[in-house]
Amino acid sequence: MRVKLWGVRGSLATPMTSAQLRDKARALLAEAKPADLANPQAIEAYLDRTPHSWTYGGNTSCVEVELDNQTCILDAGTGLRSLGLNLKNDGRDQKHALHFFFTHFHWDHICGFPYFGPIYMPGRQIDVWSGRSDAQRLLTTQMDDAHFPVKWNMLKSVITCHQLPEDQATTVGEATVRIMPLIHPDKAYGYRIDHKGRSVCYLTDTEVSKNPNKVAEHYAQFVDGADVVIVDAMYGFLDYHDHINFGHSTIFNFIDFFRDADIGELVIFHHDPMASDPQVTRLFTDAKRYTELVAPTAKWKLSAASEGQHWDLPGR
Ligand SMILES: [Zn+2]
Numbered sequence: 001m002r003v004k005l006w007g008v009r010g011s012l013a014t015p016m017t018s019a020q021l022r023d024k025a026r027a028l029l030a031e032a033k034p035a036d037l038a039n040p041q042a043i044e045a046y047l048d049r050t051p052h053s054w055t056y057g058g059n060t061s062c063v064e065v066e067l068d069n070q071t072c073i074l075d076a077g078t079g080l081r082s083l084g085l086n087l088k089n090d091g092r093d094q095k096h097a098l099h100f101f102f103t104h105f106h107w108d109h110i111c112g113f114p115y116f117g118p119i120y121m122p123g124r125q126i127d128v129w130s131g132r133s134d135a136q137r138l139l140t141t142q143m144d145d146a147h148f149p150v151k152w153n154m155l156k157s158v159i160t161c162h163q164l165p166e167d168q169a170t171t172v173g174e175a176t177v178r179i180m181p182l183i184h185p186d187k188a189y190g191y192r193i194d195h196k197g198r199s200v201c202y203l204t205d206t207e208v209s210k211n212p213n214k215v216a217e218h219y220a221q222f223v224d225g226a227d228v229v230i231v232d233a234m235y236g237f238l239d240y241h242d243h244i245n246f247g248h249s250t251i252f253n254f255i256d257f258f259r260d261a262d263i264g265e266l267v268i269f270h271h272d273p274m275a276s277d278p279q280v281t282r283l284f285t286d287a288k289r290y291t292e293l294v295a296p297t298a299k300w301k302l303s304a305a306s307e308g309q310h311w312d313l314p315g316r
């Protein structure tokens with residue numbers, strides 16, 4: 001299994017501004033020593049180690065889970081566009097089974113779908129999975145009327161929508177898939193995908209922070225044994241209190257939930273579009289400090305999601 005993040009931002013795509021780019025360029029230039037700029041190799045090495053040479057990214061939710069001959073795509077936010085181009089470049093758009101898994105159908109999780117190349121390929125089989133029975137209607141609506149030039153019924157691919165049951169594992173091609181209802185306006189479902197002894201959990205968008213004790217045990221059971229657990233940690237502790245009932249969480253509750261859990265890595269995801277890179281880094285630093293205080297024996301690693309971040313998890 002290989003897991004790769006293509007969109008990590010919540011709610012609204014957030015391209016980097018010129019002012020933010022200049023901030024990074026200024027810091028890069030100010031901190032560079034003459035030896036860092038001496039030749040192309042030295043420059044590459046400097047760019048590899050400085051925190052100013054990259055960004056968490058501004059595309060909305062999209063996660064690729066690559067299996068042997070199957071590509072699973074968790075949510076179709078704006079990150080899907082780059083994933084689609086990547087599939088085209090290496091030929092998987094033709095060769096691999098393509099399965100979408102939707103947490104829910106808010107804009108930030110579906111708006112990349114009309115820009116995904118394979119939906120225009122004649123006869124291309126694409127399977128869409130969710131916890132709802134009306135996925136096709138919801139995907140069709142965003143291409144209806146004045147919203148998009150190409151209508152659903154003009155697509156040449158064969159897109160089949162399926163509803164996943166809540167209370168049992170489902171075999172989807174090479175994968176075993178489980179869903180769990182989340183706490184979010186209307187409805188949303190978290191996922192667990194297992195394949196050859198490896199697993200990834202994807203739990204966005206959900207508001208566990210309103211009544212954490214009620215759901216802690218259930219979440220901990222759902223993720224038990226997973227290699228990578230991606231969670232909605234949109235807000236800092238104080239920010240959350242300005243956004244109660246928005247359907248999102250802080251990372252601190254998940255650190256509490258998974259204190260003793262057998263997981264490999266806990267990933268802060270669905271970053272607030274209002275948060276700059278330094279602000280996301282500050283949240284990550286606070287979360288690491290909180291982990292040291294309340295979960296000093298936790299075996300897992302903590303990270304803050306960035307576009308391009310990936311995990312290679314060989315089957316066992
Ligand atoms: Zn969202």
Ligand SMILES: [Zn+2]
Pocket residue numbers: 104106184205247
């Ligand atoms: Zn949402």
